[in-house]
Amino acid sequence: VKDAIVDRFREETNKRPNVEKLNPDVKINLHISDDKCTLSLDSSGEPLFKRGYRFRGGEAPLKEDLAAGIILLSEWDKQTTFYDLFCGSGTLLIEAVMIATNTPAGYFRQIFGFQNWLSYDEDLYNRVKNEAD
Numbered sequence: 001v002k003d004a005i006v007d008r009f010r011e012e013t014n015k016r017p018n019v020e021k022l023n024p025d026v027k028i029n030l031h032i033s034d035d036k037c038t039l040s041l042d043s044s045g046e047p048l049f050k051r052g053y054r055f056r057g058g059e060a061p062l063k064e065d066l067a068a069g070i071i072l073l074s075e076w077d078k079q080t081t082f083y084d085l086f087c088g089s090g091t092l093l094i095e096a097v098m099i100a101t102n103t104p105a106g107y108f109r110q111i112f113g114f115q116n117w118l119s120y121d122e123d124l125y126n127r128v129k130n131e132a133d
Helices: 002-013 064-073 091-100 122-132
Strands: 028-033 036-041
Touching: 064 091
Parallel strands: none
Antiparallel strands: 028 036
């Protein structure tokens, strides 16, 4: 897929774009199943369960999205003291604070994949993010 896209750029512009293999500006996903092929752009970048607040996890950290789901399924009322008797890296506690304070799940992420797209509107993104503050 990369080669086909690079070849097309070369045909149109007479230049070959440089592609960073480990950290590309735009990630393209190709999924083939039976006789169907789906090509999509990765708008997230890092997996969405990575909220952006954890730099290093514990030995077996609970994924952030799973922790949030557990809390929401528990029907915790945001007023009652929240205890995590098996606290390891604090994921349940951090997610509980985020839920209680209505902090959006991706609020602490530094970058999303869509921020490298040509159609990305930085002013609009900043306005929406500021509304969350």
